[in-house]
Amino acid sequence: MKRYLMIVSGRVQGVGFRYFVLLIAKKTQVTGTVRNQSNGMVEIMVQGDENQIENFKAQLMKGNGFSRIDDLSTKEVPLVEKEKTFRISY
Template sequence: MTAQRLLIEGRVQRVGYRDWAVRTARQLGVTGWVRNLQDGRVEILADGDDGALDTFVERCREGPTMATVERVDTHPTELGNVKGFTKRFTA
């Protein structure tokens, strides 16, 4: 299992990005969470097998239809034992 921290920049707030990320992660069997950041970015911590996580990261580069993703930074991280994929409050 691998865990990744994603920081997504662009027009990614108020376009349904978090709900889209939850649906996409659950479809792929990826666990973790997503939240908006005060600076306009979206942060995701995601964990899953390498294939599912790679697919999830690639889909995050596209996002939902209304989003305009300009940049996705990924960083390996520790996530711990998280069940499911949830939407968190803005940090």
């Protein structure tokens, strides 16, 4: 199991991007959170096995038809052992 902090920049706010991320997370069965940042970027915390995370990332980069990802930075962070779901944080 791995956990990553992902910061996404581009046209990712006001275009349904967090809900798109939530759907991908459910589809790939990862856990974590997604939230907008005040600087216009989106923060994603994602946890799962390497295959799940790679699948999540590949689908994320495709976008939802309204969003545009200009940059995605990824940093490994400590696991959250008891996390069971993926949710939108406010």
